[in-house]
Amino acid sequence: MEFDTQKQLVIVGGGPAGLAAAMEAFRNGIAPDDILIIERDRELGGILNQCIHAGFGLHMFGEELTGPEYSGRFIEEVKNAGVGYVTNSMVLSISDERIVTFVSPEMGFVRMKAGAVVICTGCRERTRGALNIPGTRPAGIYSAGTAQRYVNIEGFMPGKRVVILGSGDIGLIMARRMTLEGAKVLRVCELMPYSGGLARNIAQCLDDFDIPLYLSHTVTEIRGKERVEGVVISKVDENRRPIPGTEEYVECDTLLLSVGLIPENELAKLAGIELDRITGGAVVNQYNETTVKGIFACGNALHVHDLVDFVTREAYTAGRSAAKFIKDGGFEVATGEIICKTSGGVRYTVPQKLIKSVTVPEELKFYMRVDNIYKNVKLELHAGGETLKSVKKRSVAPGEMESLTLGAAECAKLYSLGVNELEITLLHSEEEAK
Amino acid sequence: MKKNLTCIVCPIGCRLEVTLDDNGKVVDVAGNTCKRGHDYAMTEFTDPRRTLTTTVRLTGSDSDSFLPVRTSAPIPKPKLFEAMKKVNTLEANAPVKVGDVICADFIEDGINLIACKNIDQGDSHDNSKR
Numbered sequence: 001m002e003f004d005t006q007k008q009l010v011i012v013g014g015g016p017a018g019l020a021a022a023m024e025a026f027r028n029g030i031a032p033d034d035i036l037i038i039e040r041d042r043e044l045g046g047i048l049n050q051c052i053h054a055g056f057g058l059h060m061f062g063e064e065l066t067g068p069e070y071s072g073r074f075i076e077e078v079k080n081a082g083v084g085y086v087t088n089s090m091v092l093s094i095s096d097e098r099i100v101t102f103v104s105p106e107m108g109f110v111r112m113k114a115g116a117v118v119i120c121t122g123c124r125e126r127t128r129g130a131l132n133i134p135g136t137r138p139a140g141i142y143s144a145g146t147a148q149r150y151v152n153i154e155g156f157m158p159g160k161r162v163v164i165l166g167s168g169d170i171g172l173i174m175a176r177r178m179t180l181e182g183a184k185v186l187r188v189c190e191l192m193p194y195s196g197g198l199a200r201n202i203a204q205c206l207d208d209f210d211i212p213l214y215l216s217h218t219v220t221e222i223r224g225k226e227r228v229e230g231v232v233i234s235k236v237d238e239n240r241r242p243i244p245g246t247e248e249y250v251e252c253d254t255l256l257l258s259v260g261l262i263p264e265n266e267l268a269k270l271a272g273i274e275l276d277r278i279t280g281g282a283v284v285n286q287y288n289e290t291t292v293k294g295i296f297a298c299g300n301a302l303h304v305h306d307l308v309d310f311v312t313r314e315a316y317t318a319g320r321s322a323a324k325f326i327k328d329g330g331f332e333v334a335t336g337e338i339i340c341k342t343s344g345g346v347r348y349t350v351p352q353k354l355i356k357s358v359t360v361p362e363e364l365k366f367y368m369r370v371d372n373i374y375k376n377v378k379l380e381l382h383a384g385g386e387t388l389k390s391v392k393k394r395s396v397a398p399g400e401m402e403s404l405t406l407g408a409a410e411c412a413k414l415y416s417l418g419v420n421e422l423e424i425t426l427l428h429s430e431e432e433a434k
Numbered sequence: 435m436k437k438n439l440t441c442i443v444c445p446i447g448c449r450l451e452v453t454l455d456d457n458g459k460v461v462d463v464a465g466n467t468c469k470r471g472h473d474y475a476m477t478e479f480t481d482p483r484r485t486l487t488t489t490v491r492l493t494g495s496d497s498d499s500f501l502p503v504r505t506s507a508p509i510p511k512p513k514l515f516e517a518m519k520k521v522n523t524l525e526a527n528a529p530v531k532v533g534d535v536i537c538a539d540f541i542e543d544g545i546n547l548i549a550c551k552n553i554d555q556g557d558s559h560d561n562s563k564r
Contacts, residue, residue: 042497052504054504064485066487069550076552152500154499155489155500180488180514181518198447200441200444203439
């Protein structure tokens with residue numbers, strides 16, 4: 001395939017993942033003018049620009065920053081290092097030969113051959129269409145993130161009397177934000193019997209303002225012709241089906257949906273990258289390399305994170321790996337793969353597989369999510385009939401990402417076993433059964 | 435008397451059990467995994483405080499109409515809405531740097547309202563470029 005120009009490293013997306021990946025590649029020897037970050041929005045920083053609340057950076061910086069402060073630190077780093085970036089620019093496709101096609105006001109229509117590509121495209125919100133809520137189609141229905149952008153960046157209030165469906169962190173944060181800006185948040189409804197958000201956000205976003213949380217409830221009808229006039233809320237059974245007779249009509253002018261995030265991977269699909277059915281992101285190895293050579297993925301495009309600090313760490317791995325790939329022309333001759341399987345309530349793990357590199361890694365880090373709330377469990381990594389790692393957990397929940405780290409000795413052990421698969425599982429205790 | 439409380443200091447969100455004496459004074463905190471959690475529980479019953487994050491109107495920028503701001507320290511929880519009213523009367527001017535004081539002694543002496551974003555002055559507002 002033809003191309004017009006070349007760069008060693010192209011990073012798709014200038015949010016927290018893209019910024020960190022770029023800086024880490026720079027620190028690992030890639031010239032700053034041979035890196036190009038392509039950002040779709042008018043500025044760098046990604047979704048953090050609209051996340052004006054505090055709570056970011058506890059792991060990375062040991063202090064609680066707001067979203068713009070957190071991304072601001074990385075934007076400064078990128079600018080000071082002279083790393084290349086373009087804004088208002090949209091990547092149209094990535095080929096399996098790493099030709100990135102994009103349009104940009106300054107550069108026009110460009111086909112750029114990249115030594116390596118890092119996909120940092122983040123995620124999208126699920127919409128009303130994905131939920132199939134019956135009723136009319138009036139104005140006043142927003143995804144929570146859209147409302148967040150209106151309020152925090154554009155300066156518009158989406159409504160005055162608000163019902164929020166979904167108790168993920170964005171929904172909770174928006175309940176507080178809308179309340180502070182003068183709206184009445186009537187209730188937050190959650191389909192599941194537990195909230196998907198952090199416990200502290202229930203406390204400081206709902207309890208602080210006496211906003212009721214209705215667990216095992218959902219919106220079963222939207223009413224209103226031009227504008228939302230109200231919603232019908234029903235209790236659901238253990239199979240998440242609405243229970244007839246429990247309907248309650250709530251008058252409101254706005255419905256916010258905070259019902260899940262989906263990694264954005266249209267570009268990854270075009271490149272022929274294999275996606276994980278559960279995460280919605282790419283299948284990657286320990287280098288964060290996808291199934292297409294030299295194309296890497298990290299951040300919310302890979303799997304949806306709770307904390308940006310972990311996005312940054314993951315992006316460092318991707319950036320470092322991309323630099324290594326560029327300099328060495330790939331990774332050491334592999335002697336096969338180890339497939340990472342999950343069981344016992346662990347839904348997925350990232351990475352999904354390991355390349356058996358010639359050199360034994362110093363450290364291997366796995367991220368995973370569970371499918372339910374479990375108490376007093378052990379998170380374990382098994383291979384070849386042996387337990388390589390076991391960590392006690394007082395409580396695990398789907399809303400909170402877990403991780404397991406293998407140190408140098410454990411990595412050496414894993415490699416010496418000569419296995420082709422490992423398993424990450426939850427060991428349930430008798431105590432839990434009670 | 436014992437009361438349950440979710441710690442809001444960090445994302446772990448420890449479940450705290452606080453023991454109060456007859457005067458409503460905290461005499462014991464259990465369930466915390468760090469010192470900051472202990473301190474949070476001690477003040478939550480006597481002087482609950484929250485860091486306020488919001489936006490103020492911004493002039494002088496081509497790109498941004500609002501500036502994200504926060505209080506430099508937590509302010510009394512009952513004063514959050516009073517603080518929001520005051521915020522709505524304020525205006526900031528680009529250029530601004532993270533940490534710039536937008537309003538000194540905001541709500542309480544020694545606590546400032548500070549900028550959370552670096553925003554350049556817009557070309558159309560910069561007289562030297564006209």
